[in-house]
Amino acid sequence: MRKKFITPRKFIKPSFSFLIEKKRDSGEYTKDEIRYISDSILDKELPDYQLAAMIMAIFFQGMSAMETAALAEEIMLSGDVIDLAKITKPKIDKYTTGGVGDKTSLVLAPLAASCGVVMPMMVGHDEDFIISNLSKLESIPGINTQLSLKDFIKQLKAVNCAITRQCDEIAPVDNILYKMRQKTAVIPSLPLITASVLSRKLAQGAEGLVIDVKWGNGSFIKDLEQAKQLARSVIRVGRSMKRRCVALVTDMNQPLGDTVGTALEIKETIDLLKGEGPEDLKEIVLKLGMEIVRLGGVAGSTLSAKQIVNRHLQNGKALEKFKEMVKAQGGDSSYIENPDKFPKAKFIKKLPAPKRGYVHTINAGMIARGVQLLSKDSKGNYDPAVGVSEICKVGAQVKQGEPLMMIHYNNEAKLDSALDYLRTAYRLAPKRPNPPQLVVERVA
Amino acid sequence: MRKKFITPRKFIKPSFSFLIEKKRDSGEYTKDEIRYISDSILDKELPDYQLAAMIMAIFFQGMSAMETAALAEEIMLSGDVIDLAKITKPKIDKYTTGGVGDKTSLVLAPLAASCGVVMPMMVGHDEDFIISNLSKLESIPGINTQLSLKDFIKQLKAVNCAITRQCDEIAPVDNILYKMRQKTAVIPSLPLITASVLSRKLAQGAEGLVIDVKWGNGSFIKDLEQAKQLARSVIRVGRSMKRRCVALVTDMNQPLGDTVGTALEIKETIDLLKGEGPEDLKEIVLKLGMEIVRLGGVAGSTLSAKQIVNRHLQNGKALEKFKEMVKAQGGDSSYIENPDKFPKAKFIKKLPAPKRGYVHTINAGMIARGVQLLSKDSKGNYDPAVGVSEICKVGAQVKQGEPLMMIHYNNEAKLDSALDYLRTAYRLAPKRPNPPQLVVERVA
Numbered sequence: 001m002r003k004k005f006i007t008p009r010k011f012i013k014p015s016f017s018f019l020i021e022k023k024r025d026s027g028e029y030t031k032d033e034i035r036y037i038s039d040s041i042l043d044k045e046l047p048d049y050q051l052a053a054m055i056m057a058i059f060f061q062g063m064s065a066m067e068t069a070a071l072a073e074e075i076m077l078s079g080d081v082i083d084l085a086k087i088t089k090p091k092i093d094k095y096t097t098g099g100v101g102d103k104t105s106l107v108l109a110p111l112a113a114s115c116g117v118v119m120p121m122m123v124g125h126d127e128d129f130i131i132s133n134l135s136k137l138e139s140i141p142g143i144n145t146q147l148s149l150k151d152f153i154k155q156l157k158a159v160n161c162a163i164t165r166q167c168d169e170i171a172p173v174d175n176i177l178y179k180m181r182q183k184t185a186v187i188p189s190l191p192l193i194t195a196s197v198l199s200r201k202l203a204q205g206a207e208g209l210v211i212d213v214k215w216g217n218g219s220f221i222k223d224l225e226q227a228k229q230l231a232r233s234v235i236r237v238g239r240s241m242k243r244r245c246v247a248l249v250t251d252m253n254q255p256l257g258d259t260v261g262t263a264l265e266i267k268e269t270i271d272l273l274k275g276e277g278p279e280d281l282k283e284i285v286l287k288l289g290m291e292i293v294r295l296g297g298v299a300g301s302t303l304s305a306k307q308i309v310n311r312h313l314q315n316g317k318a319l320e321k322f323k324e325m326v327k328a329q330g331g332d333s334s335y336i337e338n339p340d341k342f343p344k345a346k347f348i349k350k351l352p353a354p355k356r357g358y359v360h361t362i363n364a365g366m367i368a369r370g371v372q373l374l375s376k377d378s379k380g381n382y383d384p385a386v387g388v389s390e391i392c393k394v395g396a397q398v399k400q401g402e403p404l405m406m407i408h409y410n411n412e413a414k415l416d417s418a419l420d421y422l423r424t425a426y427r428l429a430p431k432r433p434n435p436p437q438l439v440v441e442r443v444a
Numbered sequence: 445m446r447k448k449f450i451t452p453r454k455f456i457k458p459s460f461s462f463l464i465e466k467k468r469d470s471g472e473y474t475k476d477e478i479r480y481i482s483d484s485i486l487d488k489e490l491p492d493y494q495l496a497a498m499i500m501a502i503f504f505q506g507m508s509a510m511e512t513a514a515l516a517e518e519i520m521l522s523g524d525v526i527d528l529a530k531i532t533k534p535k536i537d538k539y540t541t542g543g544v545g546d547k548t549s550l551v552l553a554p555l556a557a558s559c560g561v562v563m564p565m566m567v568g569h570d571e572d573f574i575i576s577n578l579s580k581l582e583s584i585p586g587i588n589t590q591l592s593l594k595d596f597i598k599q600l601k602a603v604n605c606a607i608t609r610q611c612d613e614i615a616p617v618d619n620i621l622y623k624m625r626q627k628t629a630v631i632p633s634l635p636l637i638t639a640s641v642l643s644r645k646l647a648q649g650a651e652g653l654v655i656d657v658k659w660g661n662g663s664f665i666k667d668l669e670q671a672k673q674l675a676r677s678v679i680r681v682g683r684s685m686k687r688r689c690v691a692l693v694t695d696m697n698q699p700l701g702d703t704v705g706t707a708l709e710i711k712e713t714i715d716l717l718k719g720e721g722p723e724d725l726k727e728i729v730l731k732l733g734m735e736i737v738r739l740g741g742v743a744g745s746t747l748s749a750k751q752i753v754n755r756h757l758q759n760g761k762a763l764e765k766f767k768e769m770v771k772a773q774g775g776d777s778s779y780i781e782n783p784d785k786f787p788k789a790k791f792i793k794k795l796p797a798p799k800r801g802y803v804h805t806i807n808a809g810m811i812a813r814g815v816q817l818l819s820k821d822s823k824g825n826y827d828p829a830v831g832v833s834e835i836c837k838v839g840a841q842v843k844q845g846e847p848l849m850m851i852h853y854n855n856e857a858k859l860d861s862a863l864d865y866l867r868t869a870y871r872l873a874p875k876r877p878n879p880p881q882l883v884v885e886r887v888a
Contacts, residue, residue: 184497
């Protein structure tokens with residue numbers, strides 16, 4: 001599958017320790033060197049320990065936009081690059097750094113497709129405490145979230161959107177690199193994140209890319225400045241690769257929406273696709289949706305973008321497309337028509353407010369961990385009925401004993417440990433806090 | 445062989461990726477953590493790639509004196525610690541970072557022993573372009589440079605000095621770490637060098653340590669500031685380990701002495717042991733020798749130290765001790781009595797000065813590489829007859845065509861490539877340069 005290139009004529013292979021030393025001393029890799037590194041990772045010629053030292057040196061010394069673009073390009077070319085040229089519609093993808101309660105991708109793929117923008121959405125690496133959108137989809141009986149490359153392309157042609165696990169043929173070097181980064185504490189490297197995102201998304205056939213960079217206690221990026229830097233890095237490198245890219249830096253200091261859990265979040269997705277649902281999610285779906293239709297050229301102005309997105313949410317086209325997508329992937333779409341079919345938890349219990357006051361801060365990561373504990377079994381499978389709903393958000397006023405959220409669970413034995421997480425997540429204060437700013441910055 | 449310790453009561457083993465992250469974010473390891481890391485290296489429980497990432501993070505973030513001392517201690521304790529308590533004389537070791545033409549250790553071991561200071565000298569890692577003192581000794585027929593631990597101790601008791609390859613039983617964690625540092629471009633890490641030197645030297649039974657930190661183009665430390673830092677680091681950490689240590693920072697911007705090569709350097713060693721030989725070597729032997737006898741408590745003042753060292757060079761006692769040591773290690777000591785017995789090269793050719801002038805700079809590293817090319821075969825064995833002699837030093841005045849050095853060689857085919865190195869090593873200038881300062885700094 002891999003694209004083989006002619007080795008550049010005059011490139012003399014340097015030793016790997018020389019290449020590590022070069023980066024250690026803040027040197028800039030040439031395009032040939034980056035190709036050689038990527039090829040050597042793919043061919044398993046670069047020993048693990050030298051790769052580990054190299055990426056740690058990259059963590060400290062960074063990479064220029066040129067280096068990052070070259071790395072993204074080489075990683076992309078390490079596997080199949082999906083050719084969607086036969087689909088004449090614009091092909092825009094969306095990437096998020098991941099957040100608790102974030103179901104916007106599940107909404108945006110059918111929404112964009114209904115607006116005439118193809119969304120080839122492959123879901124990559126799992127973040128440790130965040131429920132993947134694939135796990136959420138898997139609460140729909142029968143659905144296949146592991147399409148083959150052939151079926152993926154077929155579905156894109158027929159339905160214009162698909163959400164599936166990333167195929168092994170896509171950017172295999174990224175898989176190797178990502179696993180190594182996990183084991184060596186090099187996940188938060190700006191150029192390596194940038195190259196990872198761009199390589200995968202562009203290999204998946206996207207012409208343009210809308211990126212949601214989340215910052216806060218429910219993201220792996222805890223720091224706003226770092227989130228802004230990542231957004232700028234992806235945009236700069238994406239441009240130097242001649243792709244249209246827009247990034248929004250958004251808040252992840254509380255769960256998005258009112259639910260966390262697999263089927264509970266699918267139900268919220270359905271609400272959103274009807275133009276309903278909680279305000280924060282509605283706002284972010286609208287903002288990201290507008291970027292997608294504008295990038296795809298379906299709308300010429302901000303105003304028309306807003307009209308198109310709202311129309312497709314109101315007239316049922318987006319929801320219709322979601323059903324179509326679920327059906328195409330083998331899922332039982334009657335669950336979408338009638339969300340009451342989803343299984344319900346044996347127990348539903350409130351998390352009582354320990355005192356009166358305003359919700360001052362919520363640690364979204366803690367809530368995610370609490371939900372994981374209740375809903376994920378030792379094999380990594382989720383109980384679809386389990387999760388939390390009616391989450392009180394930052395700024396809400398509560399009286400002592402009033403519910404901060406409703407906890408849906410089946411396993412009583414785990415409740416106490418989960419409650420520890422959920423309780424710790426809330427801080428109440430006597431004064432109303434400033435409302436969080438949902439979209440902090442737009443980078444284009 | 446390894447000393448097993450009781451695991452501290454309340455130490456909960458952290459994950460290795462947590463430990464990498466801690467150092468990445470400039471955290472300070474606790475003593476327990478350092479013991480756990482060292483134990484995990486020894487037990488091969490710390491995977492290569494995580495070790496690589498960890499030492500690269502250490503390269504960038506450094507280690508405190510406390511951490512470095514703890515690491516040195518743990519590495520030392522990872523193997524045998526030689527107990528020389530039965531030898532009542534003071535036991536002082538010498539360590540050099542390595543330099544071209546540096547044969548001072550070969551002089552100092554017998555000199556110190558003749559003055560009443562025991563020198564347990566084990567030679568560790570090879571520097572890539574520098575001829576190891578063991579290779580020089582091996583030009584003496586019959587000599588054994590790989591003593592067993594038992595024979596090493598026996599010889600120290602009988603002769604009071606020995607020069608041998610470091611036994612495998614000594615600081616095994618250091619061997620693993622050093623090999624990893626070589627492959628991952630982490631050799632020049634101040635705390636890791638410091639811990640390596642101290643762990644090995646103290647495991648070899650030394651009570652005190654004299655360190656020669658060389659800086660310049662013939663050392664792996666090219667920068668004077670870095671050399672000073674290393675000297676201070678070793679002294680600081682050595683002290684916190686309650687050992688007597690002195691460091692000299694010395695010049696390595698030209699070869700030491702007039703010869704580079706195995707048997708040629710042994711001949712120069714013999715000259716020095718007679719109180720003769722080139723001035724720079726005489727000076728540094730005297731300076732280091734004085735530190736050794738003072739540290740060993742044999743001399744109370746600088747003046748008496750100088751007198752003792754000079755006396756033992758003049759009265760033949762030091763040379764006698766060298767013969768004794770060679771004999772004890774199975775070598776043919778008649779070569780020491782009559783150095784003319786060493787084989788001579790088939791060809792001896794001058795390196796002519798390309799113009800008149802003063803020797804302005806010499807790249808010692810280039811000379812070392814030229815000599816390596818001529819004298820070392822593909823198996824890594826040296827031809828004892830080969831090398832360079834009568835090296836013109838910085839400040840010397842030459843006329844065009846006069847010899848900058850004499851080249852002794854047996855293999856004509858390699859001469860041209862070697863000449864490339866040797867010629868490039870010299871820069872001549874019309875004005876006399878300032879003489880280099882041999883001992884730049886003393887740290888105690």
